[in-house]
Amino acid sequence: MSTMQIASPAHLYYLHISSENPAKLAAFYRDHMSMGETVHGESHVLQGGARAAIISPGPAAQLVSPAYALRDQLALDALRERLQANEVPMTPLESPLYLPGAFVIDDPQGRKTAWGLPNRPLIEDQEPARLQHAVFQTTELDAVVDFYVSKIGFTVSDEVVNEEDGRIMVVFLRSDDEHHSLAFFRGSRNEWDHHCYETREWNNIRDWGDKFAKLRIPIFFGPGRHGPGNNLFFMITDPDGNRLEISAEIERVAAEVSPGIWPHNEYTLNSWGRAWIRT
Template structure:
């Protein structure tokens, strides 16, 4: 039986980033994002409670892969069956954070997306709350990306941002009850736009801001509140200029129609100015 990503309860589990200087980048995530790091092949693994990154040598600001975990073996097999039915050519892979049986597909922009069962989280210490929560892609073809993830893999579309002339600019998608754990923005490039960590509540965003200040890392945007998802946010940059979001109070979606938002600053930030991608 084939299953959609939502039926399999897919959530963002880990990311694999490439960098021209993996040592520098992994040291940043270890200190600024409160993770531990260990050697892995030609790079590093950095991880903390529910937040995990693989950082290897390659082109700066490149996404090597994104790992989505699903609830159980039935969900994984059902999602793989759907990918096969839709002609997405799933391939078996081995991932350091997943048990055996993981598979990957490649989207129209060449992004490698891996699905698997989490092999567990051995971190018991309790630093600032911040599970890895969503990935936002940059793409020149939003329609193709939306079709691949929603029709191909069964992610559910929550909201869209549309320009006055009807052109689709942004699409927010979810693999579970969260408003989005995957999104895409129209840009003149491919790859990663940003990735986000879930603070849970406003006070924890404050704690992250204090933590960043102690590490002399300034906010590049925020605090603010997004329209789609209604979440509070702050943004910083890592040494490779990757955008990092810390978010709180993201909408929980049970059953509602897709919302359409105008392409304007107040959509991206109800409180004021926004960084417009296009």
């Protein structure tokens, strides 16, 4: 069976985040990430040109689900057929950001991902930074990656390997031509690691850095360059402590390219200097 990249390309469209103070968190993304805000019941819906989020009451610092957009109805139908063939249950989803027909699936650890067609055209924002990928830590890396690859159709772009024991420590997965829209780190916890917004170039990285500096929001990781993906980046945190990455120039990978193998060290995670190593 062909991969998503070939049969049903998808990109990260919005995040559904829970917060103990959803109004405060929504204000951060509305004001600092330049998104419009509407309120649907207890949820705050945020939309920019190419970034969006739903923030609802619940535990702090949890990603309820990353939500992916398929390119058209044929691609969504192809994904449905694949999931049905692989006996993956699909739960219908009503969302203010999807057209009718969206659904949610659960991975082996209960982690949810949403799938559907966007209910609005995506355009570039005046401050370019489109929502691009989400990353998790997991205690069951092998089983989780197998699910996303064999059941859903993601493709492994790169693996990061512990040179001492040969264990795979990080896996980067693509759902279209970009290097990754989802990734997993082997860790001691099962939690949301970070999410990322992709800009056009290094000058945009500079502009976002200057903006956050004026807001007195410090960078905690970077600036630097990742090995896997080859993208420029820096990271900050939002009021709930969720980690937010600004990135530029992420690699595009052809469907036939085999996964790359990288050593698990600081240079791989940041070729410019010190790295944040998950434990």
